[in-house]
Amino acid sequence: EIPVGHIVDFTGATSGVGVSFGSGIADAMNWINANGGIDGDTLAFETYDYAYQAPRAVSTYRRWVAQDHIVAVQGWGTADTEALAEFVARDEIPYWSASYSGALTDPNGTGPRSTKAAPYNFFYGPSYSDGCRALVQWASEDWAARGEDGAPTFVHMGDNHPYPNAPKEACGEYAEELGFEVLPAINYTLAPGDFTPQCLTLKEIGADYAFLANTAGSGISLMTACATVGVETQFMTNVWGFDENAMRAAGEAADGTVFVVRTGTVWGDDAPGMETVRAISDASSRPGEYRLVHYITGICSAFYMKEAMEWAHENGGVTGPNIRQGMYAMSAANDGAWVPVGLEGVCLPSGWTAEDHRGLMTARIYRGHVNGSTEGQEIAELINSGTISLEFLEEITLERRPEWIGY
Amino acid sequence: MAEAAIAETPAAEAQAPLLAVNNIEVVYNDVILVLRGLSLEVPKGRIVALLGANGAGKSTTLKAISGLLKTEDGEITRGTVVYDGQVLNAMDPGAIVRRGVFQVMEGRRIIQDMTVHENLRLGAHTRPHDSQVARDIQMVYGYFPRLKERTGLAGYLSGGEQQMLAIGRALMARPRLILMDEPSMGLSPLLVREVFGIIRKLNEDLGITILLVEQNARMALEVASYGYIMESGKVVLDGTADDLRTNEDVKEFYLGGGGEQRKSFKNIKSFKRRKRWL
Amino acid sequence: MGNVADGLPGAPSGVPQGDVLMEAVDVSLAFGGVRALSQVSFQVRRGELFSIIGPNGAGKTSMVNCISGRYSPTEGRILFKGRDITRLRPSARAELGLGRTFQNLALFGHMTVLDNIMVGRHNQLRNNFLTGPLYWFGGARREELEHRRQVEEIIDFLEIQHVRKAVAGTLAYGLRKRVELARAVALKPDLMLLDEPMAGMNLEEKEDMARFIIDLNEEWGMTVIMIEHDMGVVMDISHRVMVLDFGRKIAEGGPEDVMAHPRVRQAYLGEEAA
Amino acid sequence: MAGATMRPCGDFRTSYRADTTIFDDRFSRNSVIVGIVLLALAPIVLPEVFDAYWMNMFIQIGYLSIAALGLNILVGFTGQISIGHAVFFGFGAFASPFINSNTGIPVVLCVPLAGVMTAAVGLLFGVPAARIKGLYLAIATLAAQFILEDFFSRAEGFTGGVHGATANPMSFFGYDIYTDREYFYVVLVFVIVMFLGATNMMRTRDGRAFVAVRDHYLSAEIMGVNLTKYRVMSFGVSSFYAGVGGALYAHYLGFVSIEAFNILFSIQFLGMIIIGGLGSVMGSLMGTAFMVFLPEAMDALSRAVAGGWLDRALNLQSGINNLREMAIGAAIVLFLIFEPDGLAHRWRQIKAYWKLYPFSY
Amino acid sequence: MDAFLLQLLVNGVIVGMLYGVVGMAFVLIYKASQVVNFAQGEFLLIGAWVCWWTLTEFDIPFVFGFLITLVFMFVLGVLIQVVVLRPLIGEPIISVIMVTIGLSIFFQSLLNWMFGVFAQPFPRIFETPSMEIFGLQVQTVYVMSMFVSVAIMAAFAWFFKASKTGLAMRATAFDQQAAQSLGISVRHVFATAWAISAMVSAVAGVVVGVVNGVSSALSFFGIKVFPAVILGGLDSIIGAVVGGLIIGLLENLAAYVDVDLQWGNMQRIAPFYALILILMIKPYGLFGTRDIERV
């Protein structure tokens, strides 16, 4: 048995996306156990719902370390991941999170804009900063394609909290570099509310592109309000800011929103690896369900851990330091980036080194389409009927600039 | 001693008393025993006085009857309270008020942030029809003309006015039995007399039965026909008002001046006298 | 204070002739339209036992409130020990030597009797939130014990030893009144204001209370202003009496003289005097 | 002098000194001392049982209870409800690492210093208490919650803004305290000192003044208690405790993020003291323990049923987690229905019962 | 005045009215029991979910679904009284306040469990989802809610001034024991207060749900009304409405300032600065009755 910790938010403030991501990981680990485990050893994991309360995550982590002697953790939010960063470094326990804060990408803390060293933190996907940079890059191409004159305007929107703020400066700088006029940020709360003032503001300042940095819940409110007010800004959201469910909830107001997808596929796409993904979903307690983009991402996160563990198993045993070494070794063995076996075409090739934890510099840009009323229907029906659809626009791979590490 | 009293009660003998408290024990907070086997009776149409030192348990007795004990974590652990043939022990205060028993609580307890008029209307809360209420309010103003002039919040009334309001509020419920807890407290001599006059008048005009708890024994025994004296949770002496008035102990401890002349407060010495009934 | 003659019942005793301790000068107080006090002036001399009587709502409590600082008069001044205290905070007046009890009980209901009385010593105590927590080291304990001794004297004097550890809120009315008096005495005030100290008491308790008040006045040397409705007590123990009616002073003088005053008889006592 | 009230066993003390001790009798004092000693020995004697997980629980209870005690001084003793305690806790949590990293003052000293800094902020936000009372004041403290939260997100130099602040571990003469067991002792010492301090304060002048203000502020004023001063001061004292608790939290977690100190956390603090017992020093500790253990217990319970028939019957993957949260809410409600005066009250009743045993009245 | 500001102000009035409605529900409970209800936000949420469920499940016209919701909320209010509040009669207010916190946790997770954590779109209930007022496109439900608010406000004003139950509520709030001595059933009073409050909150919940979709996040509204009710005075119905309007306007004005001055985040915290300022000048809010302090 290999003891693993699994921290999720199923009931807390971020459960809207947390359920999907957490289930993906849990289902994947169950599937791994049912299909040979880690070279015969099963993953003994406990899924702990910490309801987005960091101290609870910390105390559970300590319980795991003390009682269960875990060797790895699949985690979740920004505050708890950062709170645990130092612990996992000390305890030498690799920690995959769903917090893609740029600050976690510098294992040695040596980057010019780095704030700390995070040697045991990993995540699958582009960092928040890189995701936003990719969107900005797309926007500048879009602007050029539109053929309009002058500099496009860009505005960052989000709550004044660590998570939405994480990419704010980094992304703003890149936008300026690409010739955007960056307008002062607009604040809207993580909890949904009446965002008419923000929409009126958007209209007033005439922003061309707006990056929504909150989670989907407040994004839905914002889009609805802006649709009523008649805002024409192109919305772009980060990975947690938009998904099929948000399209369903916001209805036509969400039409046209552009967002980042971390995986090669979305549900319903075909790729060699989708077979495994479907098998994982079918083996779960809710087979046949439409799975959001986050679910698939969760599977990728679990599988990178799996293969790193397998490497460790063959190279001295499944211990924290060995698993971490596994992440590097697997990357190195595959020209710097690899895709877990069975997930070809699903997970984008990612690689980590002891100097750089930016596993993925690629973001796939999608646009959501909603044409018609979404009420009273399940996502699967809506997709089938074509009421909502995801349009792949472009895959953007950013250059791996050294000064961007940890920022 | 209380049993003996029943035989002596004049008039209405044959008839069961309107209120009978039988040997009750009351405990606060599950631990503090306050009434230790108290019995008393109030015949219909009479005024009965309940006298006793501070902390003897007079207010507790009234609350036990009106059901308000429960609101203070108190409980009747033994004995019964029987009113008009019904046992009141387990009833809630609202039901008891509806049956015609109304307590005028110690300290007046008017609703200070309401007007006099609103307070009076509140008194009629348990009555089904509003049509009578306006008339009754006028009746109360008849008894207490000065209340009519007060238009502001009741909280700004003077003590005496508040007491009048409390009694007036009781009248609004059209009770058959009023439990009055120290109505004369804090009133000027003129008003004390006025209030006792009203108590007597209520009893005579409206036939309301009254159980009167008082410290002003002199006045209380003047209006009452029968009296009980209690001490540490028990009745220690009872009898007709006239009997009590002439009892030496009562004179000494409650009425002042065992002998012919009232003695001055100035000359009291600090020695403790012993009551004969203890 | 040996100049108080042990007079006959009801006879005017020798009025102490000390200096003026407290003086109210043309005090008026209005609440919106209600004039609670109109131009009331009087003086209280050191060592006096001064009573205020009057019908309900006459403004007696309001007067005491003006003196103790609960209300500030709309007009007029209050002088205490020759100093104008009209605008002073109540707590500052307490420090100057003013203590009082309340008409409606105002004890600290959840504290023990002992703690209630210790609060009365607030101004005499010196330890604070910095030294208090250090209890054993900063001298706080010594101070507490010293004052505890003094408080015990008061407890003995008012005969409330048996309830000293009881929670004040659960005591019977009469005892609470006594505890309240003890608390005010603990301030060691020069001027003690008593608002109906005997309301709700039976004769026996009134006698006790009267004795306490006399002792306070004679033995502890406190000047007392007392509001009381029991004419017997007022007549017997006060040196001078002031009568208020509708916020105006209608009479002032020795108890006998005041009782004989026709307006007092009419407004306050009714036809037949008590 | 054996009183007739509630003390049938008599009162045999012969000096005032013996009568002013913290504990009613030698037995309760000794049992508390023994309890503390046992607690201190537990991780040494039984390291398998009292492992890092338990140490973590105790540490949490420790730093939270110090802050809860502060809130109890404000709410329970002075009678001013605050719905913004978490931000003061948070302020302390930022202040201590801030002082430490900017001045190099050792962490142990930074903790009380952070308390002092927080007290200053508390005094500032206590100023409205000079005029505002009761629930109005309570909701004015809600303003403190939001204003300070906003301040946290702006004051990047102080809080590290988005990135949060890292806190150095506590160290003594160059020896870093990393393990939970070591930190447990640090917290234990702080808890003992802070709780003794509060107990002492409550039985001396200013403590009595606080309670007097709560019970009857009008007469407190007449007794010479300066209302304004004490109302505002209790905010200061309360914040001091919050700040110390927060500082201990910071150096334990090693990282402080501005997200943590939200209104939910503030409400949890209120829950702790209400469940423990308002106006009771020990109640603050009991209530905190309850609130820390409750989710853990519910969690253990849900782990026990997870995968079992109950879980399957409800057939919802996340159902069990929601059930756990529901159980927490229900536990609070039920607790208050059956024990509205708090744990400390129940404790006193049990003691009183045994004192009176075998006579129940 | 520029159009931007004007539109913001119009929006302020509209949203402010909604705050006012929830505020009134809040004040009602306070007036009856001096309890600050932390579960008010959950009432909103329950109302929104129940209405959403009846509409999507049975496909009935909005009016019926809405009525069913109101009935359900009434029953819920009574139930809360019977199960939770009755045993607490006579206990310290703060215990009851804490109980409402427990209730809020309980309901929040119950609803999460029953309805999931994803936001659900509300069925379209108006033919024209928005209309133009002073150049601002406004959701039709908002306009509807304005009329409802005014009606509720008038009803409340009458209720407390003239009705027997209203009077009994005020008495209960002032002195529970005295109220009981008058024969007022405290249980009855509480049940009424909670039932009405739950119903009124549900109205707001449905409105917000229609605009934003239903999700657990709606309950945050419960905290947002705090400044509104305090500003108006905790025990004043009119105050709740005025307070709501002020907060609504203030938020939108702050948004204007945010754009111009870039102080950032003023929209969220400006109400709280205003709150403290106003309380320092008027410690009982704009319309709250001050405590009677006689000794």
Ligand SMILES: Nc1ncnc2c1ncn2[C@@H]1O[C@H](COP(=O)(O)OP(=O)(O)OP(=O)(O)O)[C@@H](O)[C@H]1O
């Ligand atoms: N709620 C309570 N909890 C505990 N003890 C109480 C409570 N109410 C009264 N007591 C106790 O019960 C005893 C009797 O009180 P009660 O109020 O009935 O006396 P009383 O005869 O009315 O006195 P008074 O003349 O002072 O009003 C007192 O010793 C008092 O301390």
Ligand SMILES: Nc1ncnc2c1ncn2[C@@H]1O[C@H](COP(=O)(O)OP(=O)(O)OP(=O)(O)O)[C@@H](O)[C@H]1O
């Ligand atoms: N805070 C206040 N606000 C408004 N009116 C007040 C206030 N305090 C007192 N009053 C009014 O002032 C008048 C005098 O009241 P006060 O309490 O001084 O009378 P009192 O002489 O003490 O009467 P009692 O003998 O009944 O205690 C009364 O009419 C009362 O209603």
Ligand SMILES: [Mg+2]
């Ligand atoms: Mg009594």
Ligand SMILES: [Mg+2]
């Ligand atoms: Mg008076």
